[in-house]
Amino acid sequence: MKSIIIKSILCFAIFIAFASCSDKIQVELDQRRKTLTFSVYFRNNPISANTLDNEANRFSVIGSILPAITYNFKF
Amino acid sequence: MKSIIKKSILCFSIFVAFASCSDKIQVELDQKGKTLTVDAFLNNLRQDQTIRLTYTDSYFSGKTPPALLGAVVQVKDVTTNKTYDFSDNRDGNYIYNISTTDTIIFTNHVYQLNIKYNNYEYSASTNCKRTTKIDSVFFEYKESENIFGSNSKAGNILHLNASDVNGPIPDFYWIKIYKNGKFYGRPENIQIPSFGNNNEYDGFFFIDNIWLTSGPDGPVDPCFLGDKARLEICGISNEAYNFLNLGQKMSNNSGLFATTPVNLPTNIFPIDKNYPKVVGLFNVGDVAFKELICP
Numbered sequence: 001m002k003s004i005i006i007k008s009i010l011c012f013a014i015f016i017a018f019a020s021c022s023d024k025i026q027v028e029l030d031q032r033r034k035t036l037t038f039s040v041y042f043r044n045n046p047i048s049a050n051t052l053d054n055e056a057n058r059f060s061v062i063g064s065i066l067p068a069i070t071y072n073f074k075f
Numbered sequence: 076m077k078s079i080i081k082k083s084i085l086c087f088s089i090f091v092a093f094a095s096c097s098d099k100i101q102v103e104l105d106q107k108g109k110t111l112t113v114d115a116f117l118n119n120l121r122q123d124q125t126i127r128l129t130y131t132d133s134y135f136s137g138k139t140p141p142a143l144l145g146a147v148v149q150v151k152d153v154t155t156n157k158t159y160d161f162s163d164n165r166d167g168n169y170i171y172n173i174s175t176t177d178t179i180i181f182t183n184h185v186y187q188l189n190i191k192y193n194n195y196e197y198s199a200s201t202n203c204k205r206t207t208k209i210d211s212v213f214f215e216y217k218e219s220e221n222i223f224g225s226n227s228k229a230g231n232i233l234h235l236n237a238s239d240v241n242g243p244i245p246d247f248y249w250i251k252i253y254k255n256g257k258f259y260g261r262p263e264n265i266q267i268p269s270f271g272n273n274n275e276y277d278g279f280f281f282i283d284n285i286w287l288t289s290g291p292d293g294p295v296d297p298c299f300l301g302d303k304a305r306l307e308i309c310g311i312s313n314e315a316y317n318f319l320n321l322g323q324k325m326s327n328n329s330g331l332f333a334t335t336p337v338n339l340p341t342n343i344f345p346i347d348k349n350y351p352k353v354v355g356l357f358n359v360g361d362v363a364f365k366e367l368i369c370p
Contacts, residue, residue, distance in 0.1 A: 010085050040102070041333035042134070044262050044326040051261055052137050056102040059330065 097329075104134060111143060113343050113355030115188055115199070117150065118309060118362040119180040124171045126150075126161055128190070131354065142167025146192035153200075154184040180359055188343065188357045195350045199343040199357035204310035206248065206361040210236045212306055214298065214369055215284075230297025231369050233286040233304045239270040241278045246270060247316035250285060253305035254298065262326030267311070267319050281308075298369040305367075310360035314342045318356045 039060075045053040109130040117124050128143040148161040148169040159179050161169035173179060180186075180203055188199040214231040233252070240246055250266040252259055266285065270276040285306065286297070298304055311319070321339050328334060343353050 006081060006085060010088060039333075040100070041328050041330070042325075042336055043328045043333075046263070046329075050137065052139065054134050054137070056100050056135075057329065058098045058100045059333070060096050060098075 102135075106133065107131075108351075109141075110351065111190075111192070111195075111197075111353040111355075112140065113188075113190065113197075113199075113341075113353055113357065115343075115355065115357040116309075116315075117180055117186070117359045119178045119182075119203070119360075120362050120364075121173065121175045121178055123173060124150075124161075124179065126169045126188070127167050128169060128192075129167050140167075143192060146190055149189045150179070151187040151189065152179065152181075152184055153187055154181075180361070182361055184359075186357075186359045190343075190353075196346040197343055197350070197353055198346055201312055201314070201342065201357055201359055204312050204358075204360040205240060205246065206308050206310035206363045207237055207240045207246070209306070209308060209363050209365045210238075212236065212304070212365045212367050214304075214367065217297065227287075228297055230299055231302075232284060232297055233306060233367070234283045235281055235285045235306060236283065237308065237363075238280045239268075239276070239278050243274070245272055245274045245277075245313070247311045247313060248281075249309040249311045249315070249319060250281075251307040251309065252286065253303075253307075254296070255303050256305075262323050265319055265323045267316055267323075269316055272313070300369055302369040303366060304369065305364060307362050307364040309362045311358055312342075312360070314340065315356055315358040315360075 040056055040058055042054060042056050044051060045055050109132075112129045112131055114127040114129075117126075126148055128146055128148070129140040130143060132138065132140040142165075144163060144165060144167070146163065146169070148163075150159045150161065150171070151157070152159070157179075159171050161171045164170050171179065182203050182205050185200065185202045188197075190197040213234050213236070215234055217227070217229065217232045219229040220227050235250075247267065247269045250268065252264065252266075268281055270279055286304075318339055318341075321337070324334060325336055325339070328336070339354065339356075341352075341354050341356060343355055343357055345352065
């Protein structure tokens with residue numbers, strides 16, 4: 001029983017690690033960048049008192065190519 | 076021995092799969108043309124009604140968007156056929172002054188917003204949405220605690236006792252919280268309860284510990300002796316609900332499941348299809364409020 005649970009968790013972890021999107025944006029990004037180990041998101045700075053203080057963040061998931069949000073920016 | 080190796084591999088796999096980091100980066104965005112932005116949320120409170128017109132600005136500018144001056148702004152009560160002219164305050168705000176005993180907003184009346192500037196003309200139409208009755212608000216002392224890394228301070232938390240209005244139409248609300256007269260309007264403070272697009276939860280109660288979810292800085296800013304807390308429940312339209320909901324998601328976007336930024340929907344349209352488009356929203360709604368001084 002324990003072995004099944006361990007195997008299930010392992011499979012899930014591997015699935016998460018290698019899960020990827022295959023929509024149009026993803027394909028475009030794939031063509032533009034060699035690596036997809038990071039993605040970009042935009043938000044209002046949560047620690048700033050100024051509600052107009054927006055920021056861009058690069059989000060990297062090590063060992064995964066799961067992009068949270070993808071956009072065609074030049075870095 | 077094998078078991079230990081398996082477990083080690085499993086732990087390592089999980090660590091690798093979920094390890095992540097986030098860095099602030101500089102992104103160069105293309106400069107687009109300026110677009111008119113309309114902030115027209117009117118209510119039935121006995122106070123001056125304001126419509127704010129500005130131009131859009133760069134996402135990363137961090138400055139107050141430039142004001143639009145010299146526009147002609149009118150709101151028409153279609154139900155009674157009365158027109159209200161808003162005067163230009165020369166700071167982007169267009170104000171209709173009313174006395175403390177008067178109002179121009181009445182429940183279920185249909186209102187039309189007309190804006191003219193630079194030979195362009197825009198129009199929006201909506202009806203005044205009802206709000207609910209606040210049965211009571213009260214304070215509860217809460218000890219400090221650490222929930223999922225969020226350290227809450229010990230202090231008094233405002234509780235709300237109110238329920239959705241029973242009725243045939245779905246209702247949407249915007250709960251606003253003020254502490255000592257200051258409105259807390261950060262994206263995470265926006266609280267927009269709904270009770271189902273098809274009235275699935277008609278008549279249900281609001282979340283009672285509203286201070287923790289939409290209060291000033293959430294759980295870290297409770298009230299103390301003498302603090303004045305004010306809670307407003309504003310009736311909003313379905314369009315306004317979608318607008319705020321999406322805006323909040325855009326502003327609080329973060330992490331692995333962040334969503335792609337999109338333009339917010341609008342209910343303001345140009346009279347002529349060749350006119351430039353506008354962004355923003357026109358909403359008219361009733362407001363119920365309660366104020367309480369912390370004992």
